Amino acid sequence: MPVQDKNVPLPDKTLGDALSHVVHDAVRESLRDSLRTVLREELREELRAELSRATRKQRRKAALYAASGAVGLYAGAAAALSLGLVIALGLPGWAAALIVTALLAVAALLMRNAARAERGGVGGVPAAPKTPPTGGTAGFPTVPPSAGPGTPGTPETPGAGPPPPLAPKSRGPLE
16 A cells, blocks of 8 residues: 555545455454354264264163173073083982082183183283293393204304303392
């Protein structure tokens, strides 16, 4: 915009253009703010609705799993009762019940042991490695890689055997 003297009035066209730009910018900013607000609200409502649908679906799935577990428990009890009644045909009722109880206890023990084997150790503690680590990390001593006697391409050294066992570390005066 050209620089004008304060005493000289601006032509109507320049004043009208300036006023039009100001109004245009104000309307544009107002529309932008209202559009942002509307879009935010719509997005929030859509996200809430989708989250509600997903939550409802997960709750239904959890209820179906729980119901199937309860029905499975009753089916197992009915199978144990049937087995007991079959055994009771040849033995007294108390003996049949004792046999079924022992079978169920053995099955529970086998399943527990299978679950422990999948975890990698007893009580959630990982099983010890079968071979000693070759690096000096995690408090383990460094073990040099060596080929055993009779390995192709290596001379056999007489008297070479496994390394001597490590002495246990002292834990303090209360040992």
